[in-house]
Amino acid sequence: MTRFLTTVSALAWLAACGDGQPLFEDVQSDAQVADDDDLDLPPGTEDVSASSDIFRFEARNSQGGGLVTDVSYNAANDTFSVDNLGFDGENVYTRKTGALATLGTTRVYEADATVRDFLTGDPVSQIVPYVALYGVSKNRVDGDPRTSFAIVRTGGYAGYGFGGYVYERNGGTVLPNEGQATFSGDYAGVRVFAPARSQLEYVTGKMSIDIDFEDFNANDAVKGAITNRRFFDENGVRIVTGTGPDDLQSPNVPIIVVEGSKSLSTAGEIEVELQNFILNESGVLEPYEGGKFTGIIAGDTTSGSGGEIVGVVVLESEDPRFEGITAQETGGVILYR
Template sequence: MIQKLALLMALLGMLSACGGGDGTNPVNNPGTDDGDDGTELPDGTDGATAADPIIRYEEQSENGNGYASDISYDPATDTFSVNNLGFDGANVYTRDNQVAWLGPFAVYEATETFYDSMTGAPISQIADYKAIYGVSSSGQTNFAIVRTGGYIDYGFGGFVYARNGSVTLPTTGQAAYSGDYAGLRDFSGRDGIEYVTGDMEMSIDFEDFDSGDAVSGYVYNRRVYDTAGNDVTNDILVAMGNGATSLPTLVFDIGPGVTQDNGEIAGTLRSNTFDANGVATKYEEGNYYAVLSGANAEEVVGVIVVDSNDPRYGVDVRETGGFILYR
């Protein structure tokens, strides 16, 4: 059995409000702050209020997630430094040479060859370490996701998202948000990794429920690509059968207890397929995590993690996507 540690990707180098001014900004697991009575929040900032910056990252779990540390971004060279991952080259991720962007979000990769420091002999590294980074137009929020397709089971991976300032939450009315979604898909049962893109909408009712605001959300128009940038969505649709013409829409479950007074949000979501009689069958399910930011709660950043069975291969696939949305 392969023993794995997971990669937490903490990207703070561009955000001086979150650390030192040298462009390194190491992250050293600052603790946890669970949701009040809804879905548990990931690890991160402890006891934050609406006036505070917040960072959340993938928690420690039995499959090894959440153990990486000392992650930093160098804006001068457009590279990541990543510590505590075996066989990912020299711990530096550079812009991907085949898929540099997924919509507005940047894509990075680790090198797949390292050289013996004494003899110069080449050493093959774990394949397909990929990273996606998104930052809002204001710089108030950002996210990063890292996964690898180099293992038969889910490989090393992790995510981070952050608010770099404060939020003022409305107490009445509703708000509509829209923007971009992009992520990485890795497998349990086969190697390989894929990209995914989509459109996303979110709405918040700031007046109800009494126990946490009501939040709805949709991720739609999803397309899947291989690491060379080829669109493989149709291969999935053919394997799904029943005349499928698009990937199912991810839909937030609506209920109380998903929001907090500091602007954080966490809940569950799912997608369904429908047969010729309109009968629904669950296709994907998982969690979403987010945080609002701005004087008018004008933007939101977050991460979605859903699992399903890939109809092409009959194995489980995990999709980890990030989003930045605006009012």
């Protein structure tokens, strides 16, 4: 077994180890990265460079995010262990079965619905569902996945509930000084709701990111979009888009192209805003879903397979099916050339 250790966290994904290996644990620092390009990134590795291993984790917030501080994966029985979330079983998440075992290339796990009173053996109902998503690169660096991400969310609260996300790069990156590149891959996420809808939904799709490493003159230009989204309920039943009262709109979510403001750091980290629009009842375009993607470029983008991008999207929107309800969508990607 090998471990990737940092000053404040340990994060490792190993397909070969049978015992539980830490993904990230005892994360306490909320400091923003001290990068010379001043991106607004999640907390994690400090003093990064193009040659750095980098990990990022969700900052704690008033809505319950950022509470996941210790996760490990057990390859022998394909389970996750998740610490610091109340009433999520005995902290061991097992692989979901059927249509929800995998969302695209991302695996899905869930916590137990009940545990036993340690003294009497009586059943104790848990706050369900708690689910974990994880994605792992097809490429390796010194035996470890080159990139990976994990997302933990719950639909058991009358609000967004508690959870967190993490993503990382093992090994550095090589970025060009000119030219353009395109990356694409599967997108998978979880949707939770506030303030009074205790439910969880899943989303699949595709995502692409294009980078112009030469222009704008003030900053590298980044564009792209989340496309072909499909929504599913807790049982894996498709939520069909259309005009019915229970249908959910699924427009593409493009990256906002910005000139004059950094979107790509010299270390290979990305921070971009996303926003889409829909027609309201008056036929006027209005904002629908908005949020941010943060990620990391890994590998050599100038040769070979051309590197990859790992990252996490967080979107919020008004749910058109229910008055006064907002949806939070957290999705992860690993994109390839």
